[in-house]
Amino acid sequence: MTITFNKESFRGDYSYHNSATAIRRFPFPFDRDEYMYSVNMEPHKGGRPGSVFEARFDVDEHYVAEMEDRAITLSRDPMRCQSLPHMTLAGWDVLELIMTSKAQDYPDLFELHRDGNRWRWVNRPLGIDDTFTFLDETTLPYGPMEYITRQTQGDFAVLDQREGNLWMDAGMVTSQADWSLDFDIGMNFFEWHAPVPRAAEMGIFQRALKFLLNIQQDTPARRLNWTMTVNPRLDTSPETYPEWGPEKRSLTPENLGQKQYLRVELQSFWRLPRSNGLLFPIRCYLISLQDLVTVPKWGRRFHRVIRDLPEDLATYKGFIVNRPMIVDYLSRFDDGAPTSPGIWPD
Amino acid sequence: MIQLRLTDKTPLSPRITRFRFQHPDGAPLPVFSGGAHVMVEMQDGDILRRNAYSLISDPQDGSGYEIAVQREDQGRGGSRFMHEQAQPGMLMRLGQPVNLFGLNLTARKHLLIAGGVGITPFLGQIPELDRLGADYELRYCVRSRDEVAVDLPGAQLHVSDEGSRMDLDGVLGAQPIGTHLYVCGSARMIAAVLDRATALGWPPDALHSEEFLAPAPGEPFDVHCARSHKTLTVGAHQSMLEALEAAGIDAPWLCRGGACGQCETDVLACDGQIDHRDHWLHDDERNRKIMPCVSRFRGQLLTIDR
Structure with a gap:
């Protein structure tokens, strides 16, 4: 597989763009014409060739630019990456999982050579060739979790499992949908989900926690989640709200197709063998509405989903002020024809 | 499940024997965390037995998995199979490591109390604690x-019939705040340790115990599986989970010992009394759920959602 990496930005001039291939492989999250919460888990064991589900940690045309954007965010705010003292072993778990997966899934991009605890890691797209001692932090420029997640797309929450709960005790979070690792660090599963409307009353968190606590070493799981973002911005954090919040008011009927993005998270869940922790990668994919509607099924369906979404969910997802304009725009791509089941383009 | 070769069988004491399993091709096995167990499948004549055993080898060493099995002559037959019929060279199926007895790495100190063969989960945790430089x-x-069964230089050995029994209150009372307690041994010992710790004011979240229950025998009973439209009789020496499996009814499972919660099943109707034997269900769930791996029923008919 050869990937041509885009030269693009996720801030300032927002030159982010999707190729025709990237549009076709976009993880459209709606398998029907309406949306409500569900514990929509499935095994993360590959998927359609070419899809974002195929590799364990998907690498796409945005890889290099996303890693540059992460470095900018970290240089402005180092607290986006934190690891409590008991989480170092879990950090090595994360490094091992990602390095072995990427070297197997993308042998032309990544190489891992292991001689006992002496490891050599080659990352061609980022021009890295490092040799280090596994489980010896002093041989890496950063802690193990920070080192590997500076080279891996998506945010990462590393959860400690104890007292029958999960605890957000480490993470790398620079492409988040308006939540803060610095605020959530040390919280348990119910505490960090407290702001989500409806779901607690629906019993969703109890069921989801039970499922997550039982995830086994050889059975990772995944689900899709979604929200909306104005402009292709990865760093939509509470910390930088003054920079991106006002951009929600910059939409007009004329620029909406270009500036309004559907933001989809491919979330996966992995048991970490050495620490018995749980890794929760949250990989963000962005697509402008004008690109999205080039797939007719997605244009029809997305119009119906956004139009019929309950008010509190539209508020939580942060686009209530713009919903009428978005629905107007999308209605032009919905001729009322029935849509086929499933998420894939026809 | 993975198929592994039994490569070594070494007696550790008159009743406890160590078994080592390796990949038939010499491939490395997944590493694990201290306190994890594996499910071992035993084809004992017509009976497929599945017992959980703690991994006692170094968790970071993927060259093989080691377990220690105590012979229980009054048991259901799994340990007898391992002692008598399992021989080096045999291929056996093992599950992935699962940890229901992990260390709490936020602890200031770890107090590990083992009774007899209950030493096994700690054998996986000791190398981990040593590597972390943790106080234990x-x-x-x-x-x-x-x-x-093992000579542990770092352990304090208490031998009852030599008069060196552990002074439980003394040990529990002498720990610094922030200590976590882990106990593994007989049901009686676990209950005694947890009772004393609670009485002495230990916080519940600092108390950890592991006891895999063997499904105890009982009177046969009938169970109706509503979703599968089948009515089964669970035999005296059979667990309900085994009866479901024998009837081709799919039920998830992990520990098969009442601890992990995986096989939790809704009770739809109950004309009689459920004999709950698990460590999983809360009191307020016991009138509407059952753990078929260990629990039984006395009465006319139990209807479950399977």
Whole structure:
């Protein structure tokens, strides 16, 4: 597989763009014409060739630019990456999982050579060739979790499992949908989900926690989640709200197709063998509405989903002020024809 | 499940034997965390037995998995199979490591209390604690010296019939705030330790115990599986989970010992009394759920959602 990496930005001039291939492989999250919460888990064991589900940690045309954007965010705010003292072993778990997966899934991009605890890691797209001692932090420029997640797309929450709960005790979070690792660090599963409307009353968190606590070493799981973002911005954090919040008011009927993005998270869940922790990668994919509607099924369906979404969910997802304009725009791509089941383009 | 070769069988004490499993091709096995167990499948004639055993080898060493099995002559037959019929060279199926007894790495100190063969989960945790440089205290309690399965230089050995029983209150009372307690041994010992710790004011979240229950025999009973439209009789020496499996009804499972919660099943109707034997269900769930791996029923008919 050869990937041509885009030269693009996720801030300032927002030159982010999707190729025709990237549009076709976009993880459209709606398998029907309406949306409500569900514990929509499935095994993360590959998927359609070419899809974002195929590799364990998907690498796409945005890889290099996303890693540059992460470095900018970290240089402005180092607290986006934190690891409590008991989480170092879990950090090595994360490094091992990602390095072995990427070297197997993308042998032309990544190489891992292991001689006992002496490891050599080659990352061609980022021009890295490092040799280090596994489980010896002093041989890496950063802690193990920070080192590997500076080279891996998506945010990462590393959860400690104890007292029958999960605890957000480490993470790398620079492409988040308006939540803060610095605020959530040390919280348990119910505490960090407290702001989500409806779901607690629906019993969703109890069921989801039970499922997550039982995830086994050889059975990772995944689900899709979604929200909306104005402009292709990865760093939509509470910390930088003054920079991106006002951009929600910059939409007009004329620029909406270009500036309004559907933001989809491919979330996966992995048991970490050495620490018995749980890794929760949250990989963000962005697509402008004008690109999205080039797939007719997605244009029809997305119009119906956004139009019929309950008010509190539209508020939580942060686009209530713009919903009428978005629905107007999308209605032009919905001729009322029935849509086929499933998420894939026809 | 993975198929592994039994490569070594070494007696550690008159009743406890160590078994080592390796990949038939020499491939490395997944590493694990201290306190994890594996499910071992045994084809014992017509009966497929599945027992959980703690991994006692170094968790970071993927060259093989080691377990220690105590022979239980009054048991259902799994340990007898391992002692009598399992021989080096045999291929056996093992599950992935699962940890229901992990260390709490936020603890200031770890107090490990083992009774007899209950030393096994700690054997995986000791190398981990040593590597982390964590503060720990290991108390290894046996009735007589010939029960000692491993020589542990860092452990304090208590031998009842030599008069060196552990002073439980003294040990529990001398720990710094922030200590976590882990106990593994007989049901009686676990209950005694947890009761004393609670009485002495230990916080519940600092108390950890592991006891895999073997499904105890009982009177046969009938169970109706509503979703599968089948009515089964669970035999005296069979668990309900085994009866479901024998009838081709799919039920998830992990520990098969009442601890992990995986096989939790809704009770739809109950004309009689459920004999709950698990460590999983809360009191307020016991009138509407059952753990078919260990629990039984007395009465006319139990209807479950399977």
